[in-house]
Amino acid sequence: MKAEKISELTTNRLSIYLRCLNELSAAGKTTVSSDHLAKEFHLNSAQIRKDLAYFGEFGVRGVGYYVEDLRNHLRKILGLDKEISVCIIGSGRLGTALSEYKGFSDSNFRIVDLFDSDPKKVGKKVGNVFIEDIKNFSEIVKRDNIEVAVIAVPAAYAQEVYETVLKAGIKAVMNFAPVPLKAVEDVKLKTVDLTSCFESLSYFLAGNVEINGTAVKPETKGRRKK
Amino acid sequence: MKAEKISELTTNRLSIYLRCLNELSAAGKTTVSSDHLAKEFHLNSAQIRKDLAYFGEFGVRGVGYYVEDLRNHLRKILGLDKEISVCIIGSGRLGTALSEYKGFSDSNFRIVDLFDSDPKKVGKKVGNVFIEDIKNFSEIVKRDNIEVAVIAVPAAYAQEVYETVLKAGIKAVMNFAPVPLKAVEDVKLKTVDLTSCFESLSYFLAGNVEINGTAVKPETKGRRKK
DNA sequence: TGATGTGAAGCGGTTCACAGCC
DNA sequence: GGCTGTGAACCGCTTCACATCA
Numbered sequence: 001m002k003a004e005k006i007s008e009l010t011t012n013r014l015s016i017y018l019r020c021l022n023e024l025s026a027a028g029k030t031t032v033s034s035d036h037l038a039k040e041f042h043l044n045s046a047q048i049r050k051d052l053a054y055f056g057e058f059g060v061r062g063v064g065y066y067v068e069d070l071r072n073h074l075r076k077i078l079g080l081d082k083e084i085s086v087c088i089i090g091s092g093r094l095g096t097a098l099s100e101y102k103g104f105s106d107s108n109f110r111i112v113d114l115f116d117s118d119p120k121k122v123g124k125k126v127g128n129v130f131i132e133d134i135k136n137f138s139e140i141v142k143r144d145n146i147e148v149a150v151i152a153v154p155a156a157y158a159q160e161v162y163e164t165v166l167k168a169g170i171k172a173v174m175n176f177a178p179v180p181l182k183a184v185e186d187v188k189l190k191t192v193d194l195t196s197c198f199e200s201l202s203y204f205l206a207g208n209v210e211i212n213g214t215a216v217k218p219e220t221k222g223r224r225k226k
Numbered sequence: 227m228k229a230e231k232i233s234e235l236t237t238n239r240l241s242i243y244l245r246c247l248n249e250l251s252a253a254g255k256t257t258v259s260s261d262h263l264a265k266e267f268h269l270n271s272a273q274i275r276k277d278l279a280y281f282g283e284f285g286v287r288g289v290g291y292y293v294e295d296l297r298n299h300l301r302k303i304l305g306l307d308k309e310i311s312v313c314i315i316g317s318g319r320l321g322t323a324l325s326e327y328k329g330f331s332d333s334n335f336r337i338v339d340l341f342d343s344d345p346k347k348v349g350k351k352v353g354n355v356f357i358e359d360i361k362n363f364s365e366i367v368k369r370d371n372i373e374v375a376v377i378a379v380p381a382a383y384a385q386e387v388y389e390t391v392l393k394a395g396i397k398a399v400m401n402f403a404p405v406p407l408k409a410v411e412d413v414k415l416k417t418v419d420l421t422s423c424f425e426s427l428s429y430f431l432a433g434n435v436e437i438n439g440t441a442v443k444p445e446t447k448g449r450r451k452k
Numbered sequence: 453t454g455a456t457g458t459g460a461a462g463c464g465g466t467t468c469a470c471a472g473c474c
Numbered sequence: 475g476g477c478t479g480t481g482a483a484c485c486g487c488t489t490c491a492c493a494t495c496a
Binding site: 049057058059061063065 | 475476480
């Protein structure tokens with residue numbers, strides 16, 4: 001184990017490993033090798049070992065990993081051993097869908113507030129959550145101990161909302177608006193850009209492109225799986 | 227320009243560049259340099275030039291890029307000059323939210339079908355779209371010329387649904403279920419795993435006070451307690 | 453002069469392959 | 475024998491820096 005900087009790709013995968021372990025645990029498995037994990041869940045065994053080794057020596061040579069033990073380690077590493085309060089900004093389709101997203105119900109994430117700037121929406125209830133006025137963002141963040149903000153507003157307002165979020169002292173932001181926000185030191189920003197995801201699929205389907213009369217067929221790189 | 231393999235990272239960025247150009251166009255700009263683009267939208271100018279150069283010599287030295295010209299090229303490269311029919315499988319929160327997602331309304335993507343396996347949901351209408359029975363998937367895909375399938379079902383059903391999608395001959399799939407699906411040659415699969423996105427944020431929040439290289443140094447190399 | 457297009461360097465993530473340990 | 479943990483090789487993306495050209 002070494003004290004290096006851990007890449008986001010690694011932390012994303014830790015989350016995936018944890019879910020796989022949860023399944024194995026539910027199935028009554030007590031140990032698992034990196035190879036079995038990889039085979040069963042379409043992962044890469046060397047990568048699993050390397051990812052885990054950043055954090056400690058969790059395995060036993062000749063045996064593999066103890067499922068329960070590794071689950072506990074991963075939960076702790078990912079900070080999933082305590083509740084995290086989340087707010088969603090933007091009560092449109094996406095915002096409301098997220099606020100009731102089933103994936104959260106048995107997780108440690110709690111959607112505690114929904115914000116909007118539209119006076120017609122403020123005060124209404126979505127699921128168990130009242131829609132608050134974005135004007136009161138900072139106070140409510142403090143009141144409810146919110147640690148994560150989700151930006152689900154139209155692209156044109158995203159940067160402005162992001163700055164409101166930063167001012168309130170929030171350190172982890174998830175952005176669903178299709179805009180590259182200005183990154184800030186010390187604040188974790190993840191953008192999920194659905195538009196570019198779909199347009200990237202479209203590129204793949206288009207395949208052939210003709211440019212200036214010349215037919216060009218750049219192939220998309222295939223993903224290598226082991 | 228060369229006919230190389232284009233990475234998905236590049237195609238994602240092309241989509242972003244296009245949106246930036248749309249804004250510039252709306253603002254009445256006729257030319258733009260890679261440097262201006264980069265500054266204004268928090269991008270990297272060398273990367274912009276390199277990404278574009280994969281597909282042709284669109285710029286003019288000493289001047290930059292003609293906004294309208296480049297927009298047209300990008301639209302064509304991304305295959306956004308024609309309609310693409312999309313179906314969504316799973317009419318839960320996420321599926322219905324996506325089916326009415328505003329981002330699609332002025333794009334070339336058309337959500338033409340929504341599928342579910344629940345007989346209580348089949349036949350109901352969401353927005354303008356009827357919920358169809360997943361049993362009829364293959365026929366409806368053919369009938370409606372569907373090119374893209376979106377998987378928005380619970381994790382446990384995702385692999386099974388994915389196989390149904392493959393059997394129907396679909397070549398581009400967007401997966402929102404938090405499971406690594408078995409990749410298949412010739413089919414473009416993109417997984418957006420919201421759970422691991424959030425858990426990765428959680429890691430960051432936890433990491434500030436835990437083993438993470440920069441912060442608190444863990445014990446020196448050696449055994450770990452169990 | 454000013455900005456592109458691009459070889460080359462740099463960097464970081466992935467995969468290999470094997471020593472080390474159970 | 476089996477499997478982990480890890481240095482090293484590999485690979486690919488990003489960034490640099492500059493020749494090139496309008």
